[in-house]
Amino acid sequence: MDHVLSALHERLGTLFGDRLVVLAGGTRLSSRAGELHQLGARHTLVLSTDDHAPLHDSQVARWVPLGIAGGFVAVEQNRLTRLLTSPPGHVRDVLADFDPRGEALVISTPYVHTPEFAGRPVLNARRPEWVELENKTTIDALWDELSAPRAPAVVLDLDFEALWAATLELDRGAGVVWSGDGPAINGGANFVRRVRDRAEALEAFEKFAPKCHFVRVMPFLEGIPVSVHGIVFPDGTAVLRPIEMVVPRRAGQARFLYAGCASYYDPPTRIREEMRNLARRVGERLRETVDYRGTFTLDGIATADGFLPTEINTRYGGAMVCFEDALPQLPLSLVQVALVAGHDLGVSSIEFEELLVSAADGYRHGTVGANVRAVDQDEVVERPIVFTEWSCRFAHPDEAPHGVLRLRPSPLGARLELDFAAEQLSPGRPVVALTVAAFALADQEWGTALGPLEPAVPVDDEQITAPVVELDAVTA
Structure with a gap:
């Protein structure tokens, strides 16, 4: 597949070659300066939310700390969004010195939805209609539209007694899971709780009430949380291998601990194919309805009833690091930027899929x-x-x-x-x-x-039953 890599490097070079580039984000984003240099970028300005400068070559990149590190991703990203929308004077001065003609290209974090920064285009900005698709309380309509097997669910507003009644109705014996529609950035199981009794329901309600508008209730699903990435190209959707979401349960508590991701796990063959087939259908639907481009994640649980989806994230997720490390010679995050920007990469979705799946199946990472x-x-x-x-x-x-x-x-x-x-x-x-x-x-x-x-409990091939489609869920 050397010709695919060569074609990608050549096309990325036509986007970034001899250009000034501004990277606005954290440490992980800052590491892209070296990749941009290899693609021929003239110089890179790194406006970093990380206050600790990484080792870097001043001839390749200029590093400037923004002083807005927040610890939590949501806090830091909200501060970065405000800065991109209304940059303070000292940031405007840095930009003017680096790019006096205002011609630089801007790349920010995967969460960004600000289309420009001080008059300069943000190449990877997400459209509002893309961001809306991440709402956990509305995603079941997509599964039904695609005839995808799913667990029954109900979506309600913040009415405790109604939520408790739905909990009793949907509990299959292991409790239910409440998922709130929280802030725009809602990851790391922040607004996800397992509810097995009224005390846990009250605890979850107190957490959700100040921050959420709606809550989805669905049965607790035993199995391994898994995710599969799709990458939408103009000609189709490249679908990657499954990734384990490492999510231990806190013993005796309603909360989960999101502990990252890893590619060591191989789900049963049927579940792997169910995941990849659904991801391809999701990608094609996103392209048809909202002109989507780039990476999305399809999350769910590998259960004894097969793969049951729970949500999608319309962005370049953290688990993509498993694929970055599997094929380090490919600047994968810059491929994402180019796709979102509408740049022609000169390769087909199938060629790209074969390249990445082969590399990631052969190299495991966490x-x-x-x-x-x-x-x-x-x-x-x-x-x-x-x-x-x-x-x-x-x-x-x-x-x-x-x-x-x-x-x-x-x-x-x-x-x-x-x-x-x-x-x-x-x-x-x-x-x-x-x-x-x-x-x-x-x-x-x-x-x-x-x-x-x-730990979550895995299923094996012998435990998997025939797929069940449950479309008689309660709706609000």
Whole structure:
């Protein structure tokens, strides 16, 4: 597939070659400066929400901290949106010095929906009709439109007794899940709660009431949370391999812990194909109805009833790092920017799909971690670890580690990170149980106080039943 890579580099060069580029966002976005330089960009200005300058070549990029780091993604992104919409004087001065003629191209975070920045086009800005599709309380209409199997659900406003009645009606014995339509940026299970009794319902209601307008109630689904990415091209939708969403449950609580993503897990073959087929249909529908371009994620649960979808995210998701690392010679995030900007990439969706799926099936990766508030960390501490089935301990000096557990400084106190040694893992198994074991070790040895966690339970081929379509859901 070398010819596909060559074609992509050539076409990206026609977009960024000999251009000034402004990157407005965090550390991950800042790393694109080197890729832009390789594509022929004249110079890059990095306006960073991260106050700590990365190592960089001043001939390649100029780095300027914005001083608006917020810790939480939603807080930081809201501050960045205000800055892009109404840049303060010192930011305008920096822009004028870097780009006096106002001709630079601007790239911001995957969440951005601001079309321009001080008169300069934001290439990857999302259209309002694309952003609206992320609402968890309206997405069931899309599944029905596409004849996709799904769990029954009801959408209600903030009426506790009505929500409790729906909870009793939809509970299959394991409780239900409430999903709120929260702020524009609603990720990391912020407004998702498992409800098994009236006390948990009251706790969830108190959390949702100040921030949400509607709540979706659906049965709790046992299985591994999974996501599949689609990338919409002008000629079709490239569909990638499934990715495990690492989401342990907090034992005895209604909350979940979103701990990142990993590509080690191989769902049963039928579920993989169900996911990829539905993602292709979703991508084509998005292209037909809202002229969508670029990456979206289709999220759901790999259950004994097959894949049951829960939401889509119409943006370049964090799990795309699994594909970036599988094919590092391809500037994948810049492909996303070019597609959203309507730039011709010179390759077909099928060629792109074959390139990425082949690379990602052959190279497994994970980005697993959690924010820690109980520890105020001022230096990086890391130790190699080994797993014994589902338990975890620090590795002895003379044994090959199965991964590395790390605690590093963070604006929220500390960040706990888990890196796996792919060659030491059992092929195809989810990593959520390993994550639970490693985080328990961190609680014990480093006082991270994440608390008792429970893993999601995977299904195998023998457990999968024939697909069931449930369209008799209650509607509000």
